[in-house]
Each structure stands twice: as structure tokens, then as C-alpha cells.
Amino acid sequence: MSHLLETIELTIHFGGLAAVNKVDFHIDEGEVIGLIGPNGSGKTTFFNLLTGIYRPTVGQILYRGENLTGLPAFKITKKGIARTFQNNRLFLNLSVLDNILIGMHSHQSSTWFDAIFRRSVAEQEIERGVEKSLSLLGQFSEELAENRYKRAADLSQADRRKVEICRALASDPKLLLLDEPSAGMTPEETEALMADIEKVRKTQPEIAIVIIEHDMTVIKGVAGRVSVFNYGSKITEGTYAQISSNEEVLEAYLGKEEGHA
Amino acid sequence: MRNKIIQSILILCIEALFYGLFITFMFTERMWKVVALILGLIGLAIYLSRWEKAAQTLAMLFKGMKVVSVFGFVLIILSIPFVFKSSPYLIHICLMAGLYSILAIGLNFQLGSTNVVNFATAASYGIGAYTSALLAVHFQLSFWAGIWIAGAVASLFGFLLGFPCMKTKDYYLSLVTIAFGLIIYLLLNNLAWTGGPNGVPNIPAPSIGGHSFKSPLVFLGISLPFQSNYFYFVVLLVVGAIVVAHRLHHSRTGLTWNAIREDEIAARCQGIDVTWYKILAFGIDAFFGGVAGTVYAYYVGFISPENFHFVVSVVVVTMVILGGMDNVFGVIIGAILLTLLPEKFRAFEDFRLLIYGVIVLGVLMVRPQGLFPQKMRVYLKR
Amino acid sequence: MAEVIQQIMNGLLMGCTYTLIGIGFSLFFGALNVVHFSHGDVSILGAFIILILYGLAKTLGITASFPPLLLTLLIVVLTMAITGMIGAGFERVVIKPFRQAPLLMVLVATVALGIVIRETIRLSFPHGSNPQIFPRLLPQASFMMGGILFRVDSLLIFGMTVLLIILMFLFIQKTRMGANIRAISQDMEAAKMMGINMDRTVAVTFILGSALGAVAGILIGAYNNIIRFDLGLMGGVKGFSAAVVGGLGNVYGAIIGGLILGLVETFAVAFIPGGTPYADVFSFLVVIFFLIFRPSGILGERVFEKV
Numbered sequence: 001m002s003h004l005l006e007t008i009e010l011t012i013h014f015g016g017l018a019a020v021n022k023v024d025f026h027i028d029e030g031e032v033i034g035l036i037g038p039n040g041s042g043k044t045t046f047f048n049l050l051t052g053i054y055r056p057t058v059g060q061i062l063y064r065g066e067n068l069t070g071l072p073a074f075k076i077t078k079k080g081i082a083r084t085f086q087n088n089r090l091f092l093n094l095s096v097l098d099n100i101l102i103g104m105h106s107h108q109s110s111t112w113f114d115a116i117f118r119r120s121v122a123e124q125e126i127e128r129g130v131e132k133s134l135s136l137l138g139q140f141s142e143e144l145a146e147n148r149y150k151r152a153a154d155l156s157q158a159d160r161r162k163v164e165i166c167r168a169l170a171s172d173p174k175l176l177l178l179d180e181p182s183a184g185m186t187p188e189e190t191e192a193l194m195a196d197i198e199k200v201r202k203t204q205p206e207i208a209i210v211i212i213e214h215d216m217t218v219i220k221g222v223a224g225r226v227s228v229f230n231y232g233s234k235i236t237e238g239t240y241a242q243i244s245s246n247e248e249v250l251e252a253y254l255g256k257e258e259g260h261a
Numbered sequence: 262m263r264n265k266i267i268q269s270i271l272i273l274c275i276e277a278l279f280y281g282l283f284i285t286f287m288f289t290e291r292m293w294k295v296v297a298l299i300l301g302l303i304g305l306a307i308y309l310s311r312w313e314k315a316a317q318t319l320a321m322l323f324k325g326m327k328v329v330s331v332f333g334f335v336l337i338i339l340s341i342p343f344v345f346k347s348s349p350y351l352i353h354i355c356l357m358a359g360l361y362s363i364l365a366i367g368l369n370f371q372l373g374s375t376n377v378v379n380f381a382t383a384a385s386y387g388i389g390a391y392t393s394a395l396l397a398v399h400f401q402l403s404f405w406a407g408i409w410i411a412g413a414v415a416s417l418f419g420f421l422l423g424f425p426c427m428k429t430k431d432y433y434l435s436l437v438t439i440a441f442g443l444i445i446y447l448l449l450n451n452l453a454w455t456g457g458p459n460g461v462p463n464i465p466a467p468s469i470g471g472h473s474f475k476s477p478l479v480f481l482g483i484s485l486p487f488q489s490n491y492f493y494f495v496v497l498l499v500v501g502a503i504v505v506a507h508r509l510h511h512s513r514t515g516l517t518w519n520a521i522r523e524d525e526i527a528a529r530c531q532g533i534d535v536t537w538y539k540i541l542a543f544g545i546d547a548f549f550g551g552v553a554g555t556v557y558a559y560y561v562g563f564i565s566p567e568n569f570h571f572v573v574s575v576v577v578v579t580m581v582i583l584g585g586m587d588n589v590f591g592v593i594i595g596a597i598l599l600t601l602l603p604e605k606f607r608a609f610e611d612f613r614l615l616i617y618g619v620i621v622l623g624v625l626m627v628r629p630q631g632l633f634p635q636k637m638r639v640y641l642k643r
Numbered sequence: 644m645a646e647v648i649q650q651i652m653n654g655l656l657m658g659c660t661y662t663l664i665g666i667g668f669s670l671f672f673g674a675l676n677v678v679h680f681s682h683g684d685v686s687i688l689g690a691f692i693i694l695i696l697y698g699l700a701k702t703l704g705i706t707a708s709f710p711p712l713l714l715t716l717l718i719v720v721l722t723m724a725i726t727g728m729i730g731a732g733f734e735r736v737v738i739k740p741f742r743q744a745p746l747l748m749v750l751v752a753t754v755a756l757g758i759v760i761r762e763t764i765r766l767s768f769p770h771g772s773n774p775q776i777f778p779r780l781l782p783q784a785s786f787m788m789g790g791i792l793f794r795v796d797s798l799l800i801f802g803m804t805v806l807l808i809i810l811m812f813l814f815i816q817k818t819r820m821g822a823n824i825r826a827i828s829q830d831m832e833a834a835k836m837m838g839i840n841m842d843r844t845v846a847v848t849f850i851l852g853s854a855l856g857a858v859a860g861i862l863i864g865a866y867n868n869i870i871r872f873d874l875g876l877m878g879g880v881k882g883f884s885a886a887v888v889g890g891l892g893n894v895y896g897a898i899i900g901g902l903i904l905g906l907v908e909t910f911a912v913a914f915i916p917g918g919t920p921y922a923d924v925f926s927f928l929v930v931i932f933f934l935i936f937r938p939s940g941i942l943g944e945r946v947f948e949k950v
């Protein structure tokens with residue numbers, strides 16, 4: 001039985017530096033894994049490798065046994081891997097609804113030809129997309145669903161995060177990668193975020209989630225397993241209790257108070 | 262019911278008023294009148310943009326009675342050759358404005374929707390013109406077949422050019438489009454079979470049902486100058502272009518283009534094949550250019566490389582930037598403004614390019630989204 | 644064989660001008676991640692400035708009293724300085740406002756600026772659309788050696804280019820400001836945090852690049868004895884191509900790229916029958932080749948996109 005996602009000695013070099021160094025990682029359906037480590041330890045780079053934005057120098061990425069290494073990003077999304085970004089990359093001049101609708105791109109098929117010459121086909125597909133987007137959005141926030149035509153740039157940080165997660169979910173992923181979703185959030189907003197993640201797991205129990213975080217409250221709250229990165233390598237893995245008393249991990253975070261980065 | 266009649270009359274009056282101003286503008290030779298009209302228009306525009314309510318009420322008025330607004334507008338367009346029949350040159354100007362509108366709408370797919378810099382509009386314009394002209398002169402191919410073939414050939418060049426370049430960064434692409442335009446110009450100027458600097462003369466005029474486009478158009482006993490033939494055809498093409506652009510914009514394709522524009526990396530992560538969509542925009546833009554080029558070639562009757570210099574690309578880029586990025590209406594206004602105004606300011610002909618450059622810089626610094634910014638998509642049923 | 648060597652020399656000579664312009668492109672890209680499309684026109688502007696200065700010197704009667712070589716040197720240096728300042732000025736006015744804006748804006752803005760420069764030149768000079776006579780700055784002598792024709796001015800141009808490149812190298816590698824330039828092209832954020840004055844460093848980069856470009860413009864004029872207002876467009880395209888072939892952002896790559904392009908053009912014209920008008924097409928094909936197969940250029944471009 002192959003894992004949902006597995007990396008074997010995944011490595012990428014930038015110049016002479018190995019930003020991600022021989023990382024062996026795996027996750028199965030329904031699991032939630034927390035990914036922690038000091039700034040610059042290669043966590044986001046790891047995500048970039050998984051989503052095909054970077055090509056690894058060495059190593060493999062296996063998804064359901066299939067070798068994804070070297071595939072371009074758009075093909076990887078189609079396979080069922082979706083993500084959010086550390087610095088929140090919404091389509092800022094488009095509306096909230098448009099942002100989520102775009103998330104459905106990989107499951108739609110109408111072409112420019114359809115748009116011009118077979119309008120009803122194209123329009124129907126869009127209508128279905130709009131319906132789905134609104135119901136997805138509604139699950140997260142009634143308020144956002146009501147403000148569906150608001151320009152994404154005009155949203156608050158917390159709302160932007162919500163929309164980005166919605167957009168990622170719109171592509172019906174089997175693997176969801178969240179990059180520091182709680183960054184910049186107040187404790188209340190973080191609570192709401194954790195509730196949202198729980199909601200996702202309830203409605204789609206097979207979704208696997210990897211979540212990069214510096215806020216240990218979130219990690220403690222949602223992660224089953226925790227992987228720790230430092231200087232591009234995965235130094236250890238285990239439950240939160242295990243890694244929080246691990247010597248190496250404490251050393252990596254030396255100087256930082258446990259619980260908050 | 263009475264309310265609707267009042268609204269309709271109001272709409273028609275407003276349209277008539279603008280038409281009247283337009284006609285005056287076109288006919289007048291006196292510089293001060295021209296300047297006065299323009300100042301008046303600018304003043305009105307500023308007034309409307311400041312006083313939100315007035316602008317909104319007007320917009321609501323026209324949107325509410327769409328059928329009447331469009332009907333009035335169609336009447337205006339159809340009547341242009343009649344109104345200007347004593348000065349065929351004015352019909353010519355309107356015709357050219359239409360052709361440039363087509364070019365601008367085409368460029369908008371790349372520049373406005375996808376934010377891909379393309380300075381090779383002149384190349385597709387020229388390829389279209391030369392393809393149809395050469396086919397007509399050497400192989401007696403009719404206009405009605407030639408126009409689509411020319412469009413396809415131009416589009417093919419667009420795709421061929423796009424393939425190696427779309428994978429690379431935007432700045433390389435802009436270099437390539439500029440170089441491509443220059444190269445096409447060079448080739449047209451030097452290859453024997455394109456006629457070299459003398460170009461292709463004596464392109465036969467198209468005809469439909471025995472009526473040649475070269476002969477005056479007679480309607481209800483009124484004889485309209487031959488330009489009217491081309492004018493009406495161009496109007497049809499512009500309508501077609503608007504329909505295509507509208508459908509594309511409101512489709513998955515248009516949305517995808519916008520996504521690429523907003524954030525290419527995020528777009529990739531939504532499953533978007535960015536390279537393909539950019540090439541697609543290039544190909545469609547080139548098609549529009551090729552079709553417009555064909556009409557131009559037949560209309561003028563002879564073409565030479567001079568007509569398709571880099572300058573033309575710059576002009577169309579200016580139109581899109583001034584008019585509004587990814588707003589078909591805005592882009593058409595940009596095309597009309599930048600075709601009509603230089604005609605009236607003939608004295609400044611020498612400064613035309615300089616002014617275009619300054620306009621682009623000005624717009625980019627002050628109001629980069631152009632005169633008419635893109636509107637949010639609304640999905641009416643929900 | 645002599646023919647081949649002759650063409651190689653011609654090629655290297657053409658390459659010198661492309662190199663000088665290409666260095667500017669790489670410098671600007673390295674410093675600001677910006678492709679400055681009007682750099683070619685700024686370079687040609689340099690040639691026109693020297694035209695003005697020379698004309699001024701003539702009217703003031705200086706040409707009679709000064710030793711010609713010294714005068715030439717003075718005027719060239721002055722032109723380089725003036726063009727450098729203008730180039731830096733353009734950066735401040737046209738490029739700086741778009742530092743945070745989408746790439747498209749800078750691209751279109753610099754193309755528009757190029758047009759403005761070109762048209763201003765054309766409109767400011769009487770009969771500006773026609774080629775303008777360039778002052779005879781270089782000795783017109785030539786000599787034969789081993790069956791090859793050597794033009795003194797070609798050798799001078801080559802020598803000058805080499806000298807300038809060495810000077811530039813010394814500046815970038817050995818001076819404090821040079822280190823600043825290298826720093827901001829490696830990592831702008833870190834450089835700022837180290838206390839490097841961004842604005843000043845960028846200004847110096849543009850002064851340097853524009854001054855070198857001015858030399859290119861002057862050399863083009865001096866070699867052909869005429870100068871045209873619209874050479875800046877092609878010059879810019881070629882210079883950019885040189886930078887791309889060598890590796891955008893890599894100044895030494897621009898040198899290699901410029902020489903390669905010069906050689907390709909010259910060989911194409913010399914050895915392909917009827918090839919003269921298509922010289923540009925061949926350079927263009929070389930660039931396309933690189934874009935497809937090795938977009939990072941020969942020496943590799945510096946690119947970092949933070950995701």
C-alpha cells in the first residue's frame with residue numbers, strides 16, 4: 001500500500017546551498033502533519049518542490065505510487081495537490097467569487113472555442129462552478145459569500161486567508177498544503193482558523209493536510225504527526241509531545257519560548 | 262409605460278446631442294472650435310467622475326433601457342456615411358478608427374487580459390495584409406476567402422512566435438516581439454516576392470453580388486461614396502470583434518487570462534497551463550490583426566512595408582493603455598480618440614509619436630488602469 | 644584565410660558597440676530587475692550630445708586653439724558624464740515610480756520613454772529625420788598587413804572598449820561603490836539592511852551604464868561618420884540581445900554576448916550571398932536559439948523569485 005504522498009531523498013540546490021536536503025517524508029489519506037522549524041529551514045521550499053514550482057536536483061516525489069518528479073506545477077495540481085502561500089497570493093483585482101472559481105480550473109474543460117461558438121456549454125460549466133464556489137464559500141463564512149463581488153485586495157488579512165483556503169479546496173484536492181495560515185492572526189482568528197480546518201476534515205475525512213506553522217497552538221490542536229526541519233533537513237518526526245522534548249529540536253529553536261515562535 | 266417613453270426620449274436626446282457634437286467636431290476646420298469641444302468633453306468627463314450620483318443615474322438610465330440605447334446607437338452608426346457623404350475623407354477616418362478598434366481589441370487579449378507585452382501588432386497587421394494581397398494579385402483569390410486565410414496565417418505566425426517565448430520571462434518576450442516586428446518589416450522590405458519597398462500595388466476591390474466595393478453605394482436613391490462599403494463592413498467586423506471579446510472575457514478562458522495577469526505562480530498552482538494560455542492570447546490577437554490587415558489592404562488598394570512599421574504597434578499599444586486594460590469599451594474609445602484627434606490636429610502631425618509616448622508615460626504614472634478600468638465580473642443569476 | 648580574419652576583426656568591432664550597450668542592460672537588470680528598453684536610445688542620445696558639444700566648441704572657436712586629441716578626449720568625457728546624468732535622471736523619473744508595480748508597466752514605460760527620446764532628438768535637430776554628419780573624431784588612416792586591411796579607427800575603438808571594460812571591472816571589483824552595486828544585485832533587501840543607500844547606488848549604476856552606452860553611440864557615429872536618430876531602437880534591441888545571450892544580469896556575459904552577436908552578423912553578411920539586409924535577422928535567430936535552449940544565457944542570469 002503506497003502512501004498518498006512520499007518523498008525520497010528530496011533535495012534542491014540553489015547555487016552551492018542545499019535548501020532542502022535529502023528529505024524523506026510521507027503522508028497518508030486523512031492524516032494531518034505539522035511542519036515546523038526555524039525560518040529559512042526549507043519548509044516553504046519543500047512545498048514549492050511538492051507543487052512543482054521548483055524542480056528537485058535529486059530525489060523523487062511519489063503520489064499514490066506515481067512519480068511526479070519534474071512535472072510542471074499545473075499538472076501536479078490536476079493530480080490533486082493544492083496549496084496556500086505564505087504571503088497570500090490571491091488574484092487581487094478580481095472578486096472573491098472569481099478567485100474561488102479559478103480554483104476549479106483543473107476540473108473544468110471548456111475552451112476558447114466553446115466560449116465563442118458553443119456558448120451554452122461554456123456557460124453551463126461556469127454556472128455549475130459558481131454554485132459550487134458559493135456553497136464552498138458559504139461553509140467558511142456567510143459574510144464572505146454575501147460579499148462575493150468584493151475585490152480581493154479590499155479584504156482583511158483573515159478574510160484573505162479564508163478565501164485562499166477556499167480556493168485551494170475548490171480544486172477538490174486529496175492533499176492540501178497550508179503555508180503558515182495563522183501568520184499575523186489574533187488569537188480569536190487563530191481559533192476560527194482551527195475550527196475551519198476541523199470543518200474541512202469533517203466534510204472530507206480523506207483529505208490529507210500538511211501545515212507549516214510557527215504557532216504551536218495550531219500544531220498542537222490539529223496535527224497528528226509533526227515533522228521538524230532545520231537547515232533544509234528533516235531532523236526528526238513524531239507526535240507533538242515527542243518532538244517538543246527532543247534535544248535537537250530544542251536546539252534548533254534555541255532562544256525561542258516553547259509554544260510561540 | 263409613460264415613464265419608459267420619457268426615459269427613451271431622454272436617451273435618444275442624449276445620444277443625438279453627442280452625435281451632434283461629434284459631427285461638428287468632424288466637420289470643423291477651425292482649431293479653436295476643436296479645442297473648445299475637447300475641453301468641453303474633458304470637463305464633462307471630470308464632472309461625471311467627481312459627481313458620482315450623476316454618473317450613476319446616467320448609467321442606470323442607459324442600462325435600464327438597453328434596447329432603446331442600442332437602437333439609437335445603431336441608427337447613429339448606420340447614418341454616418343449619409344451624414345458625411347459630402348466629405349468622403351471623414352468616412353475614411355471613421356473607417357480607420359474601426360480598423361484600429363479591431364486591432365486594439367485583439368491586442369487587449371494580451372496586454373489587457375493577460376498583461377503580456379506585445380509590440381508586434383504591426384507584424385500581424387502586415388502579414389495579414391500581404392498574405393491576402395499577394396494571394397489576390399498572384400492567384401486571383403477572392404477577398405472573402407483571403408480574409409480568413411490571412412487571419413489564419415497571421416495567427417500561425419503568432420503561435421510559432423509564441424512557442425519558444427512564452428515559456429520565458431516577460432521581458433524576453435517583449436524583446437522578441439519588438440525584434441519580430443522589426444524583422445518582418447525588414448523582410449517585407451527586402452524580399453523580392455513581397456515587392457520590396459514598392460510593396461504590392463493594384464489589389465482588386467472585393468465585390469458582393471456584383472456590386473464592387475470600389476463603386477459608390479446607392480441606397481434609397483442616395484449615392485454614398487465608395488468608402489461606405491468598407492465602412493459598413495468594418496462596422497460588422499467590429500461588432501463581431503466585440504462579441505468574441507465579450508464571450509472570451511466572460512468565459513473560463515478570460516478568467517484564466519486574468520488569473521495569469523494577477524499572479525502567474527498562483528495561477529500555475531490552480532492547474533493553469535500558463536504557457537498555453539499566453540500562446541492562445543497571442544494567436545487570437547494575431548488573427549484579429551490579420552483580418553484587419555486584409556481589409557486595410559483591399560481598401561487602400563496597394564500596400565508597402567512603410568504601412569507596417571513598429572510605429573503602428575506603438576499606436577495600438579497606446580490605444581489599449583489609454584482606453585483601459587481589459588475593458589473592450591474603453592479600448593474602442595482609446596482607438597477612436599487616437600484616430601480622430603490626430604486628424605484634427607494635423608498641424609502637430611510631426612509630434613504625433615512623441616505625444617503618444619508622453620500619453621503612455623502619463624497614463625501609466627497617473628492612472629495605469631486607463632480611462633475605463635476593467636469591471637468586476639457579475640454572474641447574473643446568482 | 645585573410646578574408647576570415649578580416650571578417651573576424653569586423654565582427655569583433657561590431658561586437659564592441661553591442662557589448663558596451665549590453666553591459667548597461669545587464670547592469671540595470673542586475674541592480675533593479677528591470678529591463679530598460681530606452682537604454683539604446685540613451686546611448687544614441689550620447690552621440691547627439693557630442694554633436695551638440697562639438698558644434699558648440701566650433702562656434703566658440705575652441706577647436707582652433709585646442710590640440711585636437713585633447714579636445715576630443717575632453718568632449719567625450721563630458722558627453723559620458725552628461726549622458727550618465729541624463730540616464731540616471733530617467734531612472735529616477737520613469738523607472739523608480741514603477742519599482743513595486745507589475746513588470747508590464749516598467750516595460751511599456753521604458754519603451755515609451757525610448758520613443759520620447761528618439762522623437763525629441765528628431766524634432767530638435769534641423770532635418771532630424773535624416774542622417775547627421777558626425778565630426779571626424781578618429782584618424783581615418785589605415786594600413787595593410789599580411790593581406791588584411793587594418794583601419795586605425797577600428798583599432799582605436801577596440802582598444803578603447805577594452806580599456807573601458809577594464810576600468811569598469813576595476814570599479815566594480817575594487818571600489819566601495821562597486822561592492823555596493825554587486826551587493827544590491829545579489830540581494831536588494833539584505834543590501835538595504837546593511838545600510839547601503841539604494842537610491843545613490845542605483846543612480847551610480849545608471850550613470851555608469853548610460854556613460855558606457857554613450858561611448859557606444861559615439862563609436863557608432865565615429866566609425867560610420869554619420870548618425871541617425873532611430874539607431875537607438877535597433878541598437879537597444881541588439882544590446883539587449885547581447886546581454887541575453889551572455890546571461891542577463893551578468894556584466895561579463897554581456898561582453899561575450901556582444902562579441903558573439905557582432906561576429907554572427909558580420910559572418911552572415913560576408914559569407915551568405917545577398918545577406919546584407921538580413922544581418923539583423925541572423926542576430927535575432929541567435930537570440931531565439933538561446934531563448935529556447937539556454938534562456939539563462941552563456942554565463943547564466945541571476946534570477947530569484949521569492950515564492
